[in-house]
Amino acid sequence: MVAGPAAVVARDLLGWRLVSLIDGVRTSGRIVETEAYVGAHDPACHGAVGPTPRNRTMFGPPGRAYVYFIYGMHWCFNVVTGDEGDPEAVLIRALEPLEGGDAMRRRRGRPQDPANGPARLCQALGIDGTMDGHTIDRPPLYLEPPDGPVSPDQVAVSGRIGIRKARDWPLRFFLAHSPHVSSGPHVAASTETSWRP
Incomplete structure (x- = not known):
């Protein structure tokens, strides 16, 4: 599920559960x-500049966490999807909180919207740079499949x-009626899920 073209995996990951298990919480x-x-030809992709100490996880095998620091203050979490040497990844932008709401709000320091943005969800789930390169099929950070597929x-x-x-x-995918989506445009630019540069 987490291996393949990022434009496909990004859509397929909608509805999956992202879980952190830290100190028993x-x-x-x-x-x-x-x-x-979507890889080296994507000018917005960190991998477009080639391997560096910061982005080397992107060039590794799929199914690993790529966690990076931005603005000198925030972590962001991505799932590496490309084959080794092909730096494709999916940024997880927002979550609907399911478990551990009190812990999420405590980590965030705010009572509302603990996970509706890439930096916020990292705070809420306790994701940081120590998890960069972690295989996301086991604690402390892992994915669980949904009960059923999300309808197109x-x-x-x-x-x-x-x-x-x-x-x-057109590479941002979101559940159209979710109140937990981040503050970007909530109106679809297109319902077409195939990608063409």
């Missing part, structure tokens, strides 16, 4: 928003958020 959320970064008519597509390059590429 389990927190989890349903994935409601993702963005695909529930999925909306738009351009990506918070980037300058290739931001109009």
